[in-house]
Amino acid sequence: MIQRKVLEIWVGVFVAAGLFALGTLAFRVGNLATAEVANGYRIEAQFENIGGLKVRSPVTLAGVRIGRVAAIGFDPATYQAVVSMNIDGRYNVIPVDTSASIYTSGLLGEQYVGLEPGGSEEYLKDQGKIQLTQSALVLEKLVGRLFTSFIEKPAADKPASDKK
């Protein structure tokens, strides 16, 4: 039979290694470390269309992640989507006239909120609102617009035979 002490040591090593692995998964493989927003504050923005934005999508300023989307709602008065974002407390100097847009990282990547700072001396506070927003680019709309321009242009400007 195995010695009691040896057995205990092995079990201790096993459990410690297992917990370490769980921690590694959470913080190194997963996004728990970046998901945490330290003593953050909330700001809100209304968009015409949020596309594929999800709760916990990143919020960036100049490409730096400064927070995450905390909740997505719908305002029945304006028929717009209300996105509330949790911004890290360290970034508390965001001008009130900042604009928010929804971008896509890469061609088919995830969507995120990008902020572009304005020039105001006043800064957004908790429950502050961003007025200037630009909706997500919806691929179908883009393609649709492209097609209409293709069809309209030749008819208006040049004869159809000019096309290659």
Next chain:
Amino acid sequence: MRAFQYLGGAALDGVERLGRATLFLYEVVSGSWMLVRRFYLVIEQVYAVGVLTLVIILVSGGFVGLVLGLQGYNTLAKFGAADSLGLLVALSLVRELGPVVTALLFAGRAGSALTAEIGLMKATDQLAGMEMMAVNPVTRVIAPRFFAGIVSMPLLAALFSVVGVLSGHMIGVGLLGVDVGAFWSQMQNGVDFYDDILNGVIKSVVFGVVVTGIAVFEGYDAVPTSEGVSRATNRTVVYSSLAVLGLDFIMTALMF
């Protein structure tokens, strides 16, 4: 007529066994309060169930990671998305392969050993002997093994995933030239703690309950002869593998 009779008999048999298993597991859980006082019994079994399964889990995790790295790279490179290799490896491991392959290996290594051990204890009158010594074998023998299995499974699955990611990193970054930064940043961006990791852990806990539950029940329910024990061991591996794969489908459908 014969076929119907056979079918009916088999169905009734199955329902009866299921009922007995449920009652048995209820007894195991309700009798487990004594483990709080005698936690050493569980630790002993974590050694038998967890530590002794560690090597096979680590080695398998390593190989699965290597294969994922190679196959993933070949496929992703066609689309020019080789940078996403880390994401692919990590997601496959954390969501599916980690919990499922660990559970299958666990059933083969620890589950069969549990069934054989308990079945032999039954065949050699050790369980009856305990009963006659006024010791309830369900709380003294079964419950510690059951809980050790539940504790060990998520830890083993996590180790499997981590080793897999590391060996995927080894093959992808070390051999195939994927950028280190891209490998890890894509992974961290794409793997969500709640959606992916936590759900993977939940899966492995459920698999732990199911595989260990089947193993201890089959051992306790075995016909107390050498043939009966070997049949029970066989059943443990078959039933728990099927249960793991079936439950994995159901849970995946519900979770993701």
Next chain:
Amino acid sequence: MTSSVSQAVFNDSTNLVEIRDVHFARGTRPILSDMTLTIPRGKVTVIMGGSGCGKTTVLNLIGGRLRPDRGQVMVDGLSVPDLNIKALYALRKRMGMLFQTGALLTDLSAFENVAFPLREHTRLPEALLRHVVLMKLETVGLRGARDLMPAELSGGMARRVALARAIVMEPMMIMYDEPFTGLDPISKGVIAKLIRELNDALGITSIVVSHDVADTLAISDYAYLLGGGRILAQGTPQALQQSTAADVRQFMQGLPDGPVPYTYPARAYIEDLFDGGSP
């Protein structure tokens, strides 16, 4: 209820175990039918019989591991089938049982096996526990083998360790299930001597279930002979050995043919042979 109380008083004087009109069947196959059997206090009582005649079932009824379909099983004034699990376990702490194979726990040493009931049921300090365990091992002559694992013990030694374990809680009675099976003559002698000595020295009531006529009768005070789920004969060992009843004589002397037939029931031999080979 009053009858059981009066029986308890009655029991205290002579009988530790009383089995009355017990009927027990496994499925539709009757194992015991209308059996009445008493075990006197402080004596060695032997229950003999062929294989599968229900001897071990009697022990399981006494130990509460089986419930009779009908009839009463009283142990020390308590009706065993009516006890709840707590009372049954309390009663079992006062019983010892020696299984055929010893039933030692394979992952514990001889010492830990003997210590097992103490560790489960008492909170003796380690030093005192060690004294008790070594004393019991000394009783069976195996103090020196305390660190051996069950796999390292011979059959006889394993049974002696199991016996030490059975007496470690100082029980009022011990049940021996086939204690002599598969042992060499020396080990048989050792076990027989231990059964007799424990009975006399500690005043323990002993029930020995066996099909080994010579070894068991030599140490018994009273004997039952079971067959076909019934008691074929009972009495002192001498009375049984001098019995003229055919079924008793067949068993006692080990005759191949008699009331228990040599041939398994079959149709006529000549018919079978000339049946054209169909099974």
